[in-house]
Amino acid sequence: MHTTKFGNQVVTLGLDWHSLDGEYELRTAANKIARKEKRSLGVIAKSGLAAMVGLADRGAGGVAAAQWLSLACQKSDLILVQPIEEGNFWICAIQSGLPVPTFDLVTDQAGAIEKVRELRELRKAVTVYAPAGMFAGAVEGSFESLVASCPDKPTKIGKVTKSAAGPLLLLVVILAAAGGGYYYVDKKRSIARQRSLIEQAQKDAQDVLGEKRKILEKQKAAYDSALEALNRDIASPEPRSLVTSWISAIEAVPVAEAGWLLISAECASNSCTASFQRDTFGTMRSFATWANQQGWGGSTKIEPELALVAIPASSVPTRANNKLEGMTAWGTIRPAVISRLQEVTPAGPRFDFAKAEEPQVFLARKPGTKEDLGPPLKLPAAFGKWTLSGRYLHEPRELAQLINEPNIIVDTLSLRMQKSAIEWRMEGRYVAN
Numbered sequence: 325m326h327t328t329k330f331g332n333q334v335v336t337l338g339l340d341w342h343s344l345d346g347e348y349e350l351r352t353a354a355n356k357i358a359r360k361e362k363r364s365l366g367v368i369a370k371s372g373l374a375a376m377v378g379l380a381d382r383g384a385g386g387v388a389a390a391q392w393l394s395l396a397c398q399k400s401d402l403i404l405v406q407p408i409e410e411g412n413f414w415i416c417a418i419q420s421g422l423p424v425p426t427f428d429l430v431t432d433q434a435g436a437i438e439k440v441r442e443l444r445e446l447r448k449a450v451t452v453y454a455p456a457g458m459f460a461g462a463v464e465g466s467f468e469s470l471v472a473s474c475p476d477k478p479t480k481i482g483k484v485t486k487s488a489a490g491p492l493l494l495l496v497v498i499l500a501a502a503g504g505g506y507y508y509v510d511k512k513r514s515i516a517r518q519r520s521l522i523e524q525a526q527k528d529a530q531d532v533l534g535e536k537r538k539i540l541e542k543q544k545a546a547y548d549s550a551l552e553a554l555n556r557d558i559a560s561p562e563p564r565s566l567v568t569s570w571i572s573a574i575e576a577v578p579v580a581e582a583g584w585l586l587i588s589a590e591c592a593s594n595s596c597t598a599s600f601q602r603d604t605f606g607t608m609r610s611f612a613t614w615a616n617q618q619g620w621g622g623s624t625k626i627e628p629e630l631a632l633v634a635i636p637a638s639s640v641p642t643r644a645n646n647k648l649e650g651m652t653a654w655g656t657i658r659p660a661v662i663s664r665l666q667e668v669t670p671a672g673p674r675f676d677f678a679k680a681e682e683p684q685v686f687l688a689r690k691p692g693t694k695e696d697l698g699p700p701l702k703l704p705a706a707f708g709k710w711t712l713s714g715r716y717l718h719e720p721r722e723l724a725q726l727i728n729e730p731n732i733i734v735d736t737l738s739l740r741m742q743k744s745a746i747e748w749r750m751e752g753r754y755v756a757n
Contacts, residue, residue: 334386339378371421387478396474405454543688567724582614673714680708680756705757715745
């Protein structure tokens with residue numbers, strides 16, 4: 325903890341911040357936390373229905389700089405890196421109008437860099453205010469400039485612990501001294517009831533805090549799971565290699581065999597399913613015999629007029645190093661991809677890139693209400709869908725070369741055999757980051 329001056333105002337830096345719950349009995353909740361932490365001084369910060377208590381060491385004076393900054397920045401998520409005496413820095417983060425626990429501290433330059441990195445990993449959109457040139461992408465700013473237009477005055481650090489039963493006990497002593505034995509007993513019971521009510525209120529507050537924590541943990545778990553699934557999809561095989569393996573598998577299948585005709589194929593992941601229709605002289609036995617000769621007997625389903633065969637495609641490795649972090653923004657890649665496709669598809673294949681979805685947002689919302697218990701967590705990217713289609717078997721392999729980008733995922737390739745051509749359709753997704 326550190327006491328200094330900003331302008332003419334004495335401020336204390338580095339308070340120990342704890343969450344309070346609800347607007348009712350904030351002093352009681354703060355009192356319980358202060359007693360548990362063996363502190364008596366502090367200040368309460370509020371933003372809407374949310375509140376926190378910042379605990380200070382004995383001897384702390386003036387106002388809490390973090391609470392003052394939170395009053396000035398109710399609608400901004402930020403982290404401030406403020407130079408102070410002896411080459412040290414004060415680090416203070418504000419989120420949803422309240423100080424962030426463990427981000428109100430005094431440290432050296434290395435510690436300041438580490439705390440900024442830590443918060444940037446947790447909150448990608450946070451604004452960093454720091455001396456010029458200290459951090460990439462930071463805004464030059466100081467504590468004085470941020471609080472200069474603050475309409476509210478900060479609260480002075482004071483005592484947050486209290487004795488709920490003290491005044492009542494004093495009244496009991498006075499009545500007893502006056503000979504009021506009956507009143508003494510009655511007041512003693514009143515004190516017991518008062519203590520019981522206080523204890524129950526504290527228990528209720530802890531129960532509410534526990535439920536809030538569970539909801540926030542569920543929110544974080546759902547967000548982490550969705551982010552993991554996003555990165556898993558992004559690591560799928562590159563379009564060029566995957567489409568080549570599918571086309572190679574399909575080219576190895578005869579168009580007509582054993583009295584059956586190939587009518588379609590569907591490719592996904594590492595295999596293709598070929599569909600055959602019985603011709604005039606074909607039988608179920610003739611198809612089974614041929615499929616067994618090809619080594620496909622275990623992956624064949626034969627009906628009187630239709631047979632399905634699962635044909636393995638060559639294994640294609642995933643893009644294990646393809647990560648969302650460091651991926652070029654889709655807005656930068658898109659014009660080049662579209663231009664390449666436009667150059668080769670004026671009268672041939674067709675393509676379409678649909679508008680991307682909005683990134684998924686996870687809320688920690690109190691059941692049955694619209695009250696958010698914490699800031700929303702928004703995925704850093706979303707998917708958009710694309711399609712390519714044409715009439716010749718050589719086209720998919722050639723077009724896959726043009727869309728072979730880290731942001732592009734190929735999901736399926738389907739083919740339909742026609743008298744004069746092979747109609748095909750490729751579908752997939754792109755990462756809108």
